[in-house]
Amino acid sequence: MQQWILRTVLIFTMIRAASAQVLMEVPLLLEFPGREELVRAWYDGEAFLVDGEELFQALGFAVQLTGTGLEALDTRHRHTFSCSNPSAPPCRIFLTDILDVLGRALHFDQNRLHLTASSAASTFDMRSLRARQRSWTEVPGPHLFGRTRSIWGGMMASWQLRRDAFGVHPFFRFTGSILHGSVEAELSDGASWTYRYDRPEKVWLTQVQAGRNARGSTEFAITNVPLARRRLHRMRYLRGRSDPHALIQAVIRGEIVDQVQADAEGHYELSAPVWYGTTKLELRTHPLGGRRTQSDPQYLFTPTSMVPPGKVFYGLRIGEQHANLHVQYGIHPRWTLRSALARHGVHPEASVGSTWSPVTFLAVSTEMQVLSAHWQTGFQLWHSGVQVTARLNGRKRHFQNLHMTASAGRGPVSALLQGSMSSFLSPFNERVQRLSLHPAVWLHHHGGLRMQAGWESNWLHGPFAEAHHRWHFGAGWMFSRVRVMGFATRDDIQSAYGLEGIFMLGHSSLAFRAGWDADHQMMTGRLSFQMSSPFGSLSARGQRDVRGITHSQQIQGSVHLWDRVQLAPYGIQQSAVELRIFEDLNGNGLQEHTEPILPHIEAELFQGGWTRLRTGALYAAHLEPYQRYQIRILEASIRDPSLHPATGPEFSFTADPGQRKILHVPMQRFVPVTGMVTGLDRTPLRLNILLDQEKEAEVYRDGGFTLHLRPGRYTLTVVDILDQIPLAEKTIQVDTRPIRVVIHLGEDRR
């Protein structure tokens, strides 16, 4: 064995006879921002030696070999080292010598054989590493179609007639887009009207409202609460540390919202949106070298009552008999304060409250009426399918009521537990405590089976003690258009068994309930019918129980007066959009009679879906007013490669309240402009072409660039994106033929 070792060492030494030392060659991984390279190095048991030429060339220096050593030069530095083996190449330099000179710019990890160049070193460019790819936070794409106003934008008159045991009740309502705002008027038991002027994009005043209520008193209100239902609560900044040069991505619902490459020490900073409701953020780390990706999910819950941090929302309402002012302030991302001042007649009232979310999935809200000392506290807790809500209220130190709801669901089974505890004064001025508990379980199987079981108990403690129990059980089946369920209920007073169900056919439905009341020995039943037609909708209901037979009928409908007269069965003024994508033959951006709508072009409406009208336009209804929606035109459906949307492939619009908004997207033919930047004194990757100081185009590696423009006169500016300085400028005239442009950095200076 020992002879064998000796022989090995001897032969090893013989082969390495050229060098005076016995050296083991090791690979040294040189890491610097954006790249990794292997550099040759050697280890003699005590010290490390590096191939000086390879190392310094990798670091961006120009290397010159002198007789006994090496010189590394760049624009700012000049280093000289001596080779440990002057006669033969390669030039080996002791690593400690290099580290002494380059100081903190290089870090050597002996165990991993890594030589890391610091991102703070001036030789390297940090900006290219931190190329961020930020996805949208609210709605991406240029906002091309904002809120449109008109003196007369259309009106909807909706009517309703209800007939029941107490007589006939008519109801009329008018909603319209008038006088740059909206008007609502109701005629039922009195007349009331309201005029609203909205400013949805503003911060300090979003809506002004004036009107008269049914009792005849006028009212005026202003507020700055955002009109569109906000989705984004705030932006969150995540800082951390991971493997050097790893690619870190923040992913929400499968979409990358931000990504950055960590620097040489592994530090990174990302920003991610926090939505109202539950936001599940996944932080993905892709280390370099193809090692396994790590994924860390984080949950954040933001109740809708939380105001974005640093923002103040107020509302002021003044009427003849009353006035109130409420203010909400977001102190902290997890804490909102509320306060209100009111005057009802001569009684003033003030209240303060707050909503606090100390940990994820828990929200605590409190409210206290200052003068009357009533307080109210609520807790909300969510976690993996279980939801618990509790509300307590009381006066001063006396607790009056507690309501609690807990629900959980998993797969087809869901359970609900409702409980309440209250204490009140009976009519005889005695204190009574009441406890009620109501658990219920449902089974909704995807195959159609439905089962339900519930139990309700009430206990009363006081001068007398009482307990009431009630249970309910039902089982049935759900088919595609029919749902049938048999039920049984029993309590102290009565027990009933029966069958209930609902038939659905198109827009009509028929619900029935037939039961047998065992205690009163009679059949009970209920039948309700609902049908809608383009002229209106009809619903009728009849019921038979211990008290006799009752029935009621209702018809309702509405008429739209804008664009054309239209009848509709629903009663609410809805926001809709119509997208007309047409071929702009004369290039003026307006649709003329000769310019048809292109029916084959598809578009995506984020947060909604389209139907295609007979004219070829795309139509979407039931939009939320004031909300921004994004449209993306699917390029693959355009077919003609020379047609391009003048709006760009992605843009957003604001849905007008109660109006059908018409969007025109002209498809135009652009003229290709091929260009070349010459006289380069820097790498073309740093250059961008600005068109009239606005749109940017990137420059290719060979200095070329391409633009697609409408005929006209343009100024092209070449800008260095690192220094942000304009380098050259040229004015071009584009007509209908393709042109070539050459911009020389030296000659075409501004």
Added chain:
Amino acid sequence: MRGYIFFGLFFVCGSVQSQTTGTMQVQLEVVPRVLTVSVSSSQLDFAEQRADAGTVTLDPATGLADRKAGGPHAMGEVLVHGPAGAGFLVSMDAPVFLHQMGGSDMSGRSVSGHREVRFTPSWAQSDGCNQGAFMRIPARQAAGVLGEDGCSALRFGGTIHLLGAALGRYAGHLSVRITPL
């Protein structure tokens, strides 16, 4: 003892492999036959050569350069990803000519030697992207098969013929075509 030496050997080789090879992402394609080509390097750099060197070769199978005078050399490296076992075609141009750069010698001063250098490309392929050795493919076009990891690595090198070439810097470009089979 022999075991320890072998262990040390494998450790060094193995650790080198784990640091330097690896795929960025393995793609799962719903549409068949789609390949993803990842470029690690598209520069073939012969660095500096002595004018009397005759021929200088960058061997894509071993990654070594033969008879270069100085400077770091580089070879073109590409990773091809796709469905495991899928075939693909690689083809290259016929011998390429590198031309001398810069036009400063156009003044009429005679420079000895011609201004073109002939370059014969060669390439090597490995089965899978993690541990395979590169095998030299003798033809200018060949079909390859993606390994079990859905990946294959290609490396491009070649030989330049310096006989009678004038001094100066040369450049050119080589087209490589990759087609799914």
Added chain:
Amino acid sequence: MLRVLPYLLVTGVWAPRQVFAQAALSVTPAYAVITHDRPYGAFVLSNRGTEGVEVTIGAHHGVIASTDSTTAVVLGEAGRLGDLSRYLTFFPERCILPAGGKQTVRYRIHEAPEGAHITLLHFAMQERGAIVDGQIPAVASGLRIVYNLVAPLIYLQGRGMPVLSARFLEGTPNELHLYLENHSRWPFLGGVRVIQNGWQLGSAEAAVYTTRVVRIPVAERPLRGPLQLKFDSNYTGLSLAIRHQLGVPDPIHLHWN
């Protein structure tokens, strides 16, 4: 053995260098067959890497064809298939894909004469590296390799039946190598099945424009005697409409020795 050790050490250590910020380009679909009913389409380029890439798109007349020994991309000729690049317009011709970026390349065929036409779309890729201060541009000091992802685009104006002839080449115990030659101006894209005595020995998919060597994996070698080659239109990625448009040639009878 002992002498080999240090050499092994050197070779093992001297592993290939790799630069890790990579651009990764893929083109979907990998090929397209269109007819005069819908003479347009789109390719989607996507860059799944961590570095930007510049893509230059060109259309060249050519075909994928085999000789007895190799299969290769052949430019400049395509047998009896026409040159589609003359009737093709596409947009864009050049684009930049940042890391994670996507680009749709739309194309359209203008009036083409009767027959089948082919073009090979070349997607030439070049990485856009990190911007480093002070680097003077663009003059390559070596040989730059331009990698091209090639996607065949075939256009059918009208319908026709491909006419194929076949012969077997030297294969391996597990694979039959079949040399197919197309004598018509219509391409064949579909499946080839080898049947002997009513028993299917193996099948494979093939795209035969002019000539093609098809490797058919078989579980066992055929016996001496007659063999049948049957063709169908099962080619991965073809829609039903296109399959109806492409013709399926008649079976070919061969003899196995």
